[in-house]
Amino acid sequence: MRITGFRHRSVAVPVKYPVVSSVRQSAKVDFVLLDVMTDEGIAGIAYAQAFNRHGAQAIRACLGLLEEVVVGEDPGKIERIWQKMWKSTKLLGHQGLSTFALSMVDIALWDIAGKAAGQPVFRLLAPKGAVGTPSGSDSSAPAVPALPAYMSDGLWLVTPQEAAAQAAAFAEAGFAAMKMRLGRPSGEDIAAYRAIRRAVGDEVDVMGDVNQGWSPAQALDAGAQLAAEGLSWLEEPVDAEDDEAHAVLTAHLQLAVATGENLYGIRPFRRFLQAHAATVYTPDLQRVGGVTGWLQLRDLFEANNVRHSVHLFPEFAVHLLASAKQPDKLEWMSWASALFQEPLECERGIVSAPLRPGFGMEWNEPFIDSIGS
Numbered sequence: 001m002r003i004t005g006f007r008h009r010s011v012a013v014p015v016k017y018p019v020v021s022s023v024r025q026s027a028k029v030d031f032v033l034l035d036v037m038t039d040e041g042i043a044g045i046a047y048a049q050a051f052n053r054h055g056a057q058a059i060r061a062c063l064g065l066l067e068e069v070v071v072g073e074d075p076g077k078i079e080r081i082w083q084k085m086w087k088s089t090k091l092l093g094h095q096g097l098s099t100f101a102l103s104m105v106d107i108a109l110w111d112i113a114g115k116a117a118g119q120p121v122f123r124l125l126a127p128k129g130a131v132g133t134p135s136g137s138d139s140s141a142p143a144v145p146a147l148p149a150y151m152s153d154g155l156w157l158v159t160p161q162e163a164a165a166q167a168a169a170f171a172e173a174g175f176a177a178m179k180m181r182l183g184r185p186s187g188e189d190i191a192a193y194r195a196i197r198r199a200v201g202d203e204v205d206v207m208g209d210v211n212q213g214w215s216p217a218q219a220l221d222a223g224a225q226l227a228a229e230g231l232s233w234l235e236e237p238v239d240a241e242d243d244e245a246h247a248v249l250t251a252h253l254q255l256a257v258a259t260g261e262n263l264y265g266i267r268p269f270r271r272f273l274q275a276h277a278a279t280v281y282t283p284d285l286q287r288v289g290g291v292t293g294w295l296q297l298r299d300l301f302e303a304n305n306v307r308h309s310v311h312l313f314p315e316f317a318v319h320l321l322a323s324a325k326q327p328d329k330l331e332w333m334s335w336a337s338a339l340f341q342e343p344l345e346c347e348r349g350i351v352s353a354p355l356r357p358g359f360g361m362e363w364n365e366p367f368i369d370s371i372g373s
């Protein structure tokens with residue numbers, strides 16, 4: 001099989017709960033969609049977040065470069081193609097959009113691999129003992145990985161009243177864990193946390209994400225206050241690259257410090273691990289080199305015995321985490337759901353991997369046409 005070319009386009013998908021965080025405000029989420037085509041009629045798909053239309057244009061320009069690099073290659077030689085793409089983007093820099101594009105191509109190649117083998121991607125990835133490994137005496141039985149998820153699709157920087165109403169609805173829908181955003185002006189975060197806690201009771205796991213919005217001193221102070229009130233997880237409390245501040249917070253706060261979604265490639269994770277700078281790692285597939293990059297991280301996390309999940313992309317993450325020995329909760333986000341004919345579902349807080357070949361996702365073309373590009 002040979003790669004014959006790419007098709008890519010950009011879309012802006014309206015979302016139910018407008019995004020309001022320490023770094024971003026938006027009522028739509030910008031995506032770039034990619035199809036990697038082959039001479040045998042199999043196409044692999046991937047998507048990436050572009051953040052705005054300029055980001056989308058730049059990612060598509062990088063995809064143009066990579067298309068020239070990979071056309072004619074055997075799509076099954078994923079490692080070889082990954083290395084070629086990495087080399088071809090060295091001078092553009094790997095800490096940015098060229099890695100978004102590289103990661104998209106890699107994800108699409110894994111989709112092709114699954115489709116060519118007639119297997120869901122989790123089967124291609126699963127080592128012995130992983131969630132997605134067939135168990136019991138009948139090894140041909142289709143084991144469907146079912147992963148507990150936490151609700152991330154809401155609880156933005158809204159008023160305490162609004163946050164409480166959303167949290168109550170999420171608990172009612174069966175979520176045992178949910179993540180609120182933090183970074184409101186002084187005192188308002190704690191009011192929002194208390195409103196959520198009152199709405200959901202003591203049994204629900206309430207997590208928090210600052211999106212890098214605090215200084216180290218603020219994080220130490222607010223983190224301690226929220227930990228005392230029962231917050232279980234504090235994500236990206238400070239600048240994402242600041243391993244020293246993360247290490248201080250991890251050592252001093254009585255909660256899990258989570259980070260990783262804004263680290264590029266594998267190396268910074270090694271640095272963070274050496275510094276004991278987090279409790280839980282949440283790599284982002286479009287920043288770590290797609291599935292191939294993530295597999296290195298999975299092995300690194302497992303060798304170091306640290307908790308890890310994946311940032312967003314539930315359609316891909318469900319396959320990946322099913323190959324991990326002890327994955328942390330999957331981040332549930334429905335932003336991309338409408339893009340697919342058979343969207344991934346989250347039922348009572350559980351996400352099951354589709355058994356269809358590849359990632360099991362095909363574009364919902366009528367929907368994509370309806371929102372334009």
Ligand SMILES: [Mg+2]
Binds near residue numbers: 209211235236261
């Ligand atoms: Mg986050």
